[in-house]
Amino acid sequence: MVDPNQYPTQRPMGAFRNDDVGVENPPSSSITRLPWIDIHQHGHTMSWGDRERFDLSGAEAAVFVAAAAHYAPYRPMHPEDVRFLWDDAIRRSHAIGRSHFFDPYVAIGIHTTGPKVDYEDLFDVLPEYAALDEVVALGETGISMTQYSEPMAIEDQKAVVREQMRVADDQDLPILVHTPSVTKAEPDEWLTGKTEEGHDLADPVLDPATAKLEATRMDVELMDEVGLADEQVVLDHAHPSMAEFVMEETGCYLAFSIGQWIRTTTVADVAGVIEEYGPERVIIDTDVAGMYQTQPFAMKRAMLDLVRAGVGEEEVRQVVYENPKGVLGLG
Ligand SMILES: [Zn+2]
Structure with a gap:
């Protein structure tokens, strides 16, 4: 390195980002050119400008999850309301695909966080929807702790999840x-009551203190009952409190939804799980959506922060790109 005393500058200089001045592992710019695939988000409910931010930050593909029960009408919800959500996402994915650079796909689900619908009517048409080219996944669904507007009994939830797993199989x-959703980093602070967006949530049908793990175990039991392969199951909205069970007792993927950091997990949590269990079955998605405060740059920001937290670039690539691509079967 050039002797700093020989610089023509008048002001003192700090160390440059250079190995020979003792900076360990200076960040490489290559992470900024790494593409990502978001396996769970609701980009079709966001603005054109938000989706442009996906393009600007390196999106290769995104799965629009059409199961957002937050769009339930102010009246009893009917099967055709759920089909509207599916139809709308499929229709919008075509228009979005023409005006953006990333590939839009759709997941269709009967969610368990909305008012109960006559779900058997939806079971009749679910296979035909799932067979469409645009549809690359079932969900989101899964045993929930609480619902928007009115509670849904666990047995009803199990019937809904079981059937979607059958179709997936x-x-x-x-x-x-x-x-179940976590409001803060602490596992006992669960999403109940009135949310900050003003949604009213019904009384919990599971104990908030144990709901995260309890619901995850029920989902895995249903998976085993149906005979669905572990590697087709993405256990989503992950929290460190469920990592040990998922990584040691199942072969499922563990997906961290990082679009709303404050309500779920931190980059340090994700880095910790990657360090302990490796990146082979870890995925990062955003769950960004238009109905709440959301961060269109969440994925890219998480990638940079993971590198800052000491996670290797190849591991970051695996959790934001290779694993989602493999699970979705995108060639
Ligand atoms: Zn979601």
């Missing part, structure tokens, strides 16, 4: 499994 598709 029949059609060799992955399923995105929603697990």
Whole structure:
């Protein structure tokens, strides 16, 4: 290195980002050119400008999850309301695909966080929807702790999740499994009551203190009952409190939804799980959506922060690109 005393500058200089001045592992710019695939988000409910931010930050593909029960009408919800959500996402994916650079795909699900619908009517048409080219996954669904507007009994939830797992098995598709939401980093601070967006949540049907793991175990039991392969199941909205069970007792993927950091997990949590269990079955998705405060740059920001947290670039590539690509079967 050039002797700093020989610089023509008048002001003192700090160390440059250079190995020979003792900076360990200076960040490489290559992470900024790494593409990503978001396996769970609701980009079709966001603005054009938000989706442009996906393009600007390196999106290669995104799965629009059409199961957002937050769009339930102010009246009893009917099967055709759920089909509207599916139809709308499929229709919008065509228009979005023409005006953006990333590839839009759709996941269709009967969610368990909305008002109960006559779900058997939806079971009749679910296989035909799942067979569409645009549809690459079932979900989101999964045993939930609480619902928007009115509670849904666990047995009803199990029937809904079980049938979607059956269709996933029949059609060799992955399923995105929603697990109960955490409001803060602490596992006892669960999403109940009135949310900051003003949604009213019904009384919990599971004990908030144990719901995360309890619901995850129920989902895995249903998977085993149906005979669905572990590697087709993405246990989503992950929290460190479920990592040991998922990584040691199942072969499922563990997906961290990082679009709303404050309500779920931190980069350090994700880095810790990658360090302990490796990146082979870890996925990062965003769950960004238009109905709440959301961060269109969440994925790219998480990638940079993971590198800052000491996670290797190849590992980051695996959790934001290779694993989602493999699970979705995108060639
Ligand atoms: Zn979601």
